[in-house]
Amino acid sequence: MKIAIIGLGYVGLVTAAVLASQGNQVIGIDIDKKKIESLLNGNIPIFEPGLEEKIKCSASNLEFTDNFDHIRDATLAYICVPTPNFNGKMDLKYVLSASEEIRKRSKEITIVIKSTVLPGTAKKVSEVTGLTVISNPEFTREGSAISDTEKPDRVVIGGFSTKLVQQLWSFTKAPMIVTSNENAELIKYASNSFLAVKISFINQIADLCETIPNTDVNEVAIGMGLDKRIGKDFLKAGLGYGGSCFPKDTVAISSYAQERGVELTIVKSAINYNDQRIRDLARKVNDLSDSVNGKSVCVLGLSFKDNTDDIRESRSLLLMKELEMYGAKVIAYDPIVNNLKSVKICKNMDECIKKSEIVITSTEWSEFSQINKDILKGKMVFDLRRVLEPKDFKIVMGVGNGKN
Numbered sequence: 282m283k284i285a286i287i288g289l290g291y292v293g294l295v296t297a298a299v300l301a302s303q304g305n306q307v308i309g310i311d312i313d314k315k316k317i318e319s320l321l322n323g324n325i326p327i328f329e330p331g332l333e334e335k336i337k338c339s340a341s342n343l344e345f346t347d348n349f350d351h352i353r354d355a356t357l358a359y360i361c362v363p364t365p366n367f368n369g370k371m372d373l374k375y376v377l378s379a380s381e382e383i384r385k386r387s388k389e390i391t392i393v394i395k396s397t398v399l400p401g402t403a404k405k406v407s408e409v410t411g412l413t414v415i416s417n418p419e420f421t422r423e424g425s426a427i428s429d430t431e432k433p434d435r436v437v438i439g440g441f442s443t444k445l446v447q448q449l450w451s452f453t454k455a456p457m458i459v460t461s462n463e464n465a466e467l468i469k470y471a472s473n474s475f476l477a478v479k480i481s482f483i484n485q486i487a488d489l490c491e492t493i494p495n496t497d498v499n500e501v502a503i504g505m506g507l508d509k510r511i512g513k514d515f516l517k518a519g520l521g522y523g524g525s526c527f528p529k530d531t532v533a534i535s536s537y538a539q540e541r542g543v544e545l546t547i548v549k550s551a552i553n554y555n556d557q558r559i560r561d562l563a564r565k566v567n568d569l570s571d572s573v574n575g576k577s578v579c580v581l582g583l584s585f586k587d588n589t590d591d592i593r594e595s596r597s598l599l600l601m602k603e604l605e606m607y608g609a610k611v612i613a614y615d616p617i618v619n620n621l622k623s624v625k626i627c628k629n630m631d632e633c634i635k636k637s638e639i640v641i642t643s644t645e646w647s648e649f650s651q652i653n654k655d656i657l658k659g660k661m662v663f664d665l666r667r668v669l670e671p672k673d674f675k676i677v678m679g680v681g682n683g684k685n
């Protein structure tokens with residue numbers, strides 16, 4: 282199939298690479314000329330495990346351009362542009378401008394919206410373009426986006442005339458939910474909100490564990506997760522959820538619901554708790570270390586989660602700001618992120634630790650679980666992602682570990 286992918290961020294680029302690797306003719310389009318230049322020179326602008334290899338292997342089926350005229354050659358035009366929040370509400374400007382570019386070039390093409398959009402958006406895009414619009418939300422996580430796209434738990438397709446899109450994803454062999462546009466759009470928000478609620482829930486249980494000797498949230502999570510009705514995933518306590526999706530989507534669906542007279546109190550409570558959590562954790566670090574004021578603090582991990590270079594809504598960055606308000610002198614190390622204006626970043630993890638009195642693990646990079654025990658000796662360690670084995674290290678505080 283000939284497919285145009287508009288918007289080459291984390292979602293668009295992965296979708297383009299995977300669809301090209303399945304033998305489709307894919308043309309990736311982006312308004313960012315620098316990004317296109319970089320891609321044409323073989324440089325992948327983001328870090329996503331397996332993406333570079335996938336793009337290289339599928340090079341004969343994959344083209345990149347900033348020229349929207351190439352849309353004319355395609356049967357399906359995928360919209361993968363950002364849907365940021367503006368004043369707490371979803372801003373559709375990029376989706377609408379991409380739709381307009383498509384409308385100007387073809388009267389037959391089918392638009393497929395992969396961007397996360399509120400119910401009613403596909404209908405609106407169809408009204409303004411006069412084209413068939415299919416909703417096909419993605420459920421991929423950064424860091425494992427390739428395998429999530431190739432082997433998803435389900436494929437959700439909304440709208441009429443969905444046959445081509447069904448055919449396109451049939452290689453995944455995943456269950457397909459073929460439904461209305463609105464259902465497909467809502468499934469995405471309901472899923473992300475539910476996962477955000479799950480994370481806030483386990484983090485509150487972690488708070489409780491810290492007050493009860495001989496409890497450990499990790500073990501409680503295992504015990505809960507074996508119940509199939511609950512499930513084991515997304516029960517990892519930590520700093521709370523960050524990234525470009527959960528914070529944005531939970532807020533957008535809450536205000537959308539509110540406009541319709543429905544208070545999503547559970548989602549709102551998860552949002553409020555997630556916001557509060559960073560302040561609580563900074564206070565705990567300050568109290569348990571007998572004040573961080575004037576002390577050097579090493580924060581390990583800057584991305585919003587492991588296996589990505591994405592720092593959007595990173596919890597580490599928020600924590601660092603809070604600690605600085607307490608007077609801490611913060612330095613940081615990250616396996617990939619090595620250039621940020623807001624903090625001094627060390628090139629080497631051991632060096633970063635050696636220079637500090639207090640060490641905080643704030644992203645669950647596997648590298649951190651290999652820290653040399655001797656280097657951590659004499660340091661005040663706060664394991665806020667539970668990457669360290671408590672029996673191997675002297676840890677002042679591990680999230681959700683009630684100790685004894």
Ligand code: UGA
Nearest residue numbers: 419420421422423515516517519521522523524526585586
């Ligand atoms: C999330 C969803 O998981 C995807 O299904 C969805 O497609 C994507 O948003 C999106 O809407 O585009 P992503 O933001 O890449 O994916 O990352 P997650 O793995 O979901 O992690 C989100 C945040 O929750 C991270 O800060 C992570 O550290 C945190 N988290 C996750 C926890 O604190 N505990 C957990 O158990 C799981």
